[in-house]
Amino acid sequence: MRGRHGDAFSTYKRAALRDYVNSTRHGDASVRLVNGAIKETGSPPWRRSFPHVIVASLSSFLFGYHLSVVNETLESISVALSFHGNTMAEGLVVSTCLAGAFVGSVLSGLIADGVGRRRSFQLCTLPMIIGALMSAMTNDLWGMLIGRLFVGTGMGLGPPVAALYVSEISPTSVRGTFGSLLQIATCLGLMTSLFIGIPAKDTVDWWRVCFAVSVIPAAALAILMEFCAESPHWLLKRGRAAEAEFVFEKLLGGVYVKSAIAELTKGAKGEETDTVHLTELISGRHFRMIFLGSVLFALQQLSGINAIFYFSSSVFKSAGAPSDIANICVGLVNLSGSIGAMILMDKLGRKALLLGSFSGMAVAMGTQAAAASSFASGWLSMYLSVGGMLMVVLAFSLGAGPVPGLLLSEIFPGRIRAKAMAFCMSVHWVFNFSIGLLFLQLLEQLGPQLVYACFAGFCLLAVGFVKKNVVETKGKSLQEIEIALLPPA
Template sequence: MRGRSAVMGETTVRYKRLPSREPMDRPDQEVGLPVSAFSQMDVDMDQEPPNPSWKLSLPHVCVAIIAAFLFGYHLAVVNAPLEYIAFDLGFSGNPLAEGLLVSMCLVGAFFGCSISGWIADGLGRRRAFQASAVPMILGALFSAMSTNSHAMFLGRLIVGFGMGIAGPVTSLYITEISPAHVRGTYGSLIQIATCLGILGALFIGIPANSIPGWWRACFWISSIPAALLALGMELCAESPQWLVKQSKWAEAEYEYERLWGGANVKFAMAEISRLDKGDEIEHITFMDLLSKRYWKVVSTGAGLFALQQLSGINSVFYFSSTIFKSAGIHPDLANVCVGVANLTASIIATFLMDKLGRKSLLLLSFFGMGVAMAAQTAGASLSGSSFARVVLSVGGTLLFVFMFAIGAGPVPGLLLPEIFNSRIRAKAMAFCMCVHWVVNCFVGLMFLELLKQLGAQVLYTFFGFMCMAAVVFISRNVMETKGKSLEEIEIALLSGQ
């Protein structure tokens, strides 16, 4: 028997006990333990069990971050061969069409993101990954075989839809399967995988300069990691948090044993049962996220993503080639410099995430970005190509990218699934990511016009102000989650700590 049954005077959780290598279709062995016994386990034990081995959960995380790699790859895949795609498909010299080639992916991502929470809650995290892989494969193949601009735009839209589903689910899944002591490190791997995807796309696109039609191969190649993601998820564990929401306690225990080891199963189940008191599954709607009960934490998440984009990160990425070119540095070298700064800081963040903590890294990151924007503002105010202007502009750009990647880039995607309770986690992540995409598109559409109307100095001043506003916002609204289990975080938020 699975699920939960109410007994007079006591709620009993009934689940079947399965060894880690035992098939799931064996006859039931039911074990009924009172919720009170589960909840008391951490009190009865002299000390908590040792930290689970990271080696058990790492393979599952490595499969999941393939989605982040694809995210970075598809964002950058059209950068190198853009002019060749435009020439072959007949829209060369049309800036609107070239802009659509990039932005259609973002439009698709918004729509995919808007339903990702419902897919993740309805099908489970593993099936959501597989669902996201299908449009990424089909869209890539569609783009590779396109013979006109309309087919290419459709292919990019389909790919973006898959990216939008995968984005929130990746953060969600890694947060839910990771032991508390390495959850920050694992969360940073998402940013590293995204950076590697961007660099991989730029590297694979190099032959487009000498091999006619090579851009088609760039899209063909992307279907391989998408297929690996779909197949790999067949071997990965399902999120125990999701299984408990479905009242599948036996499977949740089995997956915890796969992910954390047998010594930690009872403690993990006790942690979950501290919050799950046998209530019926609550169906969350979009309007529920805006209710008084959830609004504070949801608005904190949405605010973090909005401030992340309003800091000016995309404008720095888009405008970095021009800045480096004015300093006499080739645009290709500029892309490499920015990519190396991004990747280096992302690697450093993996070591700091579980040492300094999420809140500390966010504060350090946004403050450093504000300083970098001040340097760029000072550089923009100088005339000519003086040494000081070059140092301030180029140095400010690299410092901004570095400070972004060390905190403001990777932390929100990790922090939000931690602070959202299990009832709203998937849908709240989808909502906040939609805010991310809306603000992203708004900044992208308005940047060049604002740059023309206001000038770089005023625009950089605004971005610097938003970075400092983020420091104040984080100081007042974000709690530290380092080293805490998801259940401990939820209890702390419920108690108003």
């Protein structure tokens, strides 16, 4: 019978909107679906869970900060550590943290399921603090690379745990909005690193300050998370039902506790304590969802967005534009798009934002390729290059940036959610590392026109993939999605 389970997504489309039993009682906060799940008829107050989401978003702030901290400072670092002009060494400084992020991502599922979401956040701050201080104090390239490796380990652990945590503590009606806050926090981290890095060109060793100040938000995350609620999904998975009820009351309000526990228990189906093996993720009834997540993250990176974030200073400089002003514009556009995504996420839905985002990026990358062609020169080339880059960032921040992490945390069943996110994020970091390491060399050997044309082609490929495979999860609880999407065992 397993062969009939291959098209989980068509199952989802047929069963996503199930009829309600006409027995809703007056004054109840929930109704029972025909499949036995519980659906809330009202919306729990978002203010209860909002502070916990804000604290969790500090991990995304740190992610964005360390992702871009070498953007303005790379030239100063290369001079101070004696590898100026060595593009391979420069690429390693950028991409070594991404190799560490791969390691952190691989371990994130085991850690998140083993010690809980709160302790995972606290653990991710430890290598970030150690690595940032090592990078700030080093006097050679190897010290910088080891420091970046440590930082990357924390970067890899943070994002999947943040996506899990926010999806599991957020009311259904604002889950997309709260998920978008993680992208906004990433944008703020990117902007902060750009602003702090501006004096690096004129002030000796200022780049050391840029690394050292990141210790402050990392320490704040570790301390504040001590006062945040644990994920009730994780507590119930560990058999701590009484604590899960208490947390639900804290996050949603007392009137929603019974319906939330009943729905979560129904979705679990008694499987939560089973061990999840790698073979279970890459075969059988879970394969289609894992494949979707992995390809979506791979296409996100192959769109070329992180080449923009890592090397925008170099690109703007080659186009004749002041890099500091241009990078500030990149940060503001990124933030504006992320705010737009937050507003639209629970209105237009995840799939619509992904389609519009990748389509816009394809056009913008085509503009970049046109700017590098022989038909554009002088001021026209500069305006097309800068304008195309800003268009890429805006389109990315509206969908391709915030949606994949949120979408995958929604579609994966609770039993495999942490480990499935870890697997897909590992794919993300492999492609992220490759782009960071090879972009400058590809730019030199192939030329910008061909490189940007390839990025545009991957964006178009992503449009087709999303249209065919991605399902809409807007307005549905995690348990509704699991019951509708996952074929029977």
